Amino acid sequence: QLVESGGGLVKPGGSLRLSCAASGFSFSSFTMTWVRQAPGKGLQWVSTIGSSSNSADYADSVEGRFTISRDNAENSVYLQMNSLRVDDTAVYYCARTLRGLDHWGRGTLVSVSS
Amino acid sequence: EIVLTQSPGTHSLSPGDRATLSCRASQSVSSSFLAWYQQKPGQAPRLLIYGASRRAAGIPDRFSGSGSGTDFTLTISRLEPEDFAVYYCHHYGSSPWTFGQGTKVEIK
Numbered sequence: 001q002l003v004e005s006g007g008g009l010v011k012p013g014g015s016l017r018l019s020c021a022a023s024g025f026s027f028s029s030f031t032m033t034w035v036r037q038a039p040g041k042g043l044q045w046v047s048t049i050g051s052s053s054n055s056a057d058y059a060d061s062v063e064g065r066f067t068i069s070r071d072n073a074e075n076s077v078y079l080q081m082n083s084l085r086v087d088d089t090a091v092y093y094c095a096r097t098l099r100g101l102d103h104w105g106r107g108t109l110v111s112v113s114s
Numbered sequence: 115e116i117v118l119t120q121s122p123g124t125h126s127l128s129p130g131d132r133a134t135l136s137c138r139a140s141q142s143v144s145s146s147f148l149a150w151y152q153q154k155p156g157q158a159p160r161l162l163i164y165g166a167s168r169r170a171a172g173i174p175d176r177f178s179g180s181g182s183g184t185d186f187t188l189t190i191s192r193l194e195p196e197d198f199a200v201y202y203c204h205h206y207g208s209s210p211w212t213f214g215q216g217t218k219v220e221i222k
Contacts, residue, residue, distance in 0.1 A: 043153075059210055093158055100151075100164035104160070106157075
């Protein structure tokens with residue numbers, strides 16, 4: 001199971017930290033990914049982190065503003081989002097990554113508005 | 115960046131029909147890293163197919179995937195009422211990963 005939290009309403013230029021708590025599987029063995037979906041739109045890959053934090057990758061649209069991290073002892077993955085923009089408004093999903101994105105959380109809504 | 119273009123945008127079909135959804139890539143994609151997802155309103159996406167043709171755990175065998183190179187297809191052999199949803203293809207090989215814009219399968 002994956003449960004996201006930390007979403008909310010924030011002003012442009014603000015920051016939020018999303019969390020994703022995992023249970024029911026060996027979290028430390030899996031790459032984890034964040035995907036977002038703007039209201040009424042399609043899916044957009046945001047960031048991926050390796051199982052031991054050995055690698056991290058970002059979409060160009062968030063590179064330099066967002067940071068992905070994980071704590072295997074806490075079975076959690078995080079997304080630190082800085083310098084938020086109106087077009088970052090979306091539901092943010094975390095997903096376990098093995099052969100594709102095989103398990104997803106229910107998402108947390110981030111709204112960026114003045 | 116690999117751009118995935120799905121067609122049609124909307125597929126109006128009846129229960130029992132066969133659905134054929136297309137995903138075309140702007141450059142060759144390794145079949146090992148092509149997936150399909152189903153998303154219903156208000157729900158998270160669900161993995162249907164990975165590696166272009168391998169069904170994920172628990173996915174009924176009426177769903178099948180095929181293709182290679184730049185052309186991939188998701189086929190639903192006989193639509194059940196619960197299959198009316200939006201379907202996305204996804205490339206997860208080289209960075210950046212990308213998704214198609216989605217095909218909505220709606221009841222005719």
